[in-house]
Amino acid sequence: MTDRAALAPPTLLDIVAQPERAASLSLAAASALHAAAGAAQALLAAVVSARLAAVDRPAVPSEPEPSNNCEHWLTPDAAAAIAGVDRRIIYAWSRGRDWRPFTRRFSRKVLRIEDGGLRDWLGGRGRRTP
Secondary structure, eight states: OOHHHHOOOHHHHHHHHHHGGGOOHHHHHHHHHHHHHHHHHHHHHHHHHHHHHHHOOOOOOOOOOTTTTTTEEOOOOHHHHHHHHHHHHHHHHHHHHGGGGGEEETTTTTTEEEEHHHHHHHHTTTOOOO
16 A cells, blocks of 8 residues: 555545544544445435335226226216215225235225126115116
8 A cells, every 4th residue: 555545534435445444534534434335325215115115016097997897987976976976985895805806906096896796786685676
């Protein structure tokens, strides 16, 4: 190592490669490296989050695509009108296991109910459907 290299403050890579050099840092040099490490960590965390978001989250359609056996998807308000109940009841019913085959929750705020499935379910409960 040359005299000039010995006098230059170590970089983050130098500290990673030779951790014992951290003990010889002045307070100012240690503070500067700590700030640089924090900035690098924040930047890398943002890059990793963006990459994971692109890989792990496929695009969610805003509206469900009808399946072969489904003629029409209903909003909770439309389903409530058919069932003759309040919209809150539809949300409560949608959490039940027996509703899973004909409901889709595309996000926390988007619930759709398959028209045929709702009418079949209501028919099985003895409710009149229009």
